[in-house]
Amino acid sequence: MSDTTPCAGLLCTHPALQARAETLCHHYALARIQRAPEQGYFLQLVNEGLALHNVGSKDMSPVRVDFVGGALGHRLRFGGGRGQPLARAVGIKPGFNPVVWDATAGLGRDAFVLASIGCPVTLCERSPVLAALLDDGLQRARLNREIGDWVESRMTLRFGDSARQLTTLTAAQAPDTIYLDPMYPAGKSSVLVKKEIRAVQQLVGEDRDSQVLFETALQVATRRVVVKRPQRAGPLHDRIPTTSIESKKTRYDIYVTLLKATPC
């Protein structure tokens, strides 16, 4: 990781939310701050949940993980279901929902789509700030009447380095599919990218160690590893995939591992 912008810490002034703020700071090793910084990123816990602010940026609206409303709620209702490229890429078939390990969870958008279709998904994220935002988004989604039950049963968050965590799994715990969406270097058009993507780019930088994760994933996934790539980018670390599935701006490179003897 490199060229990152730090996050000052977590601010919470609401008396009723102090215990939750302490828990988040303890679990994700975040600093507690008493006031907003004059410049840059900080987290704030309010009644509506945890929000990432960027003081001094043009777009003042905060970044949250919102699985209930916003763009994800819309994608859930109109996103194309089991036939969409992401679903086909991870190996969803009639009557079969692979167990997926999302090794680069980010803001949890891809994981949420896969879980909404029926896949049990482990979301693993190593950035403390993004993991805390995911924790908060999942906690609020579990309380939602429409989606709470399946979010609770299908979406599990793990904080830490996926490469390390994957190697601790027993054979019985190994996922069918490991999904990778490593940070791609910010291009010239980066001023135009959405604030969520820009925030992730600035907080975590480029994933320069993605080769270790990729090699580990290929050893652990029992059926396939899927790598999300920008449409025009070459395959990750020049490794030719078994096959690819294309969508408008994205390509999913599929590496079949098939450690399981039974066909899917």
Ligand SMILES: C[S@@+](CC[C@H](N)C(=O)[O-])C[C@H]1O[C@@H](n2cnc3c(N)ncnc32)[C@H](O)[C@@H]1O
């Ligand atoms: C491009 S973002 C993923 C976006 C995600 N697919 C989504 O739908 O929101 C990449 C994320 O992977 C995380 N990451 C990269 N390498 C990782 C690793 N070895 N273990 C855990 N997280 C990792 C980064 O911190 C970053 O948040």
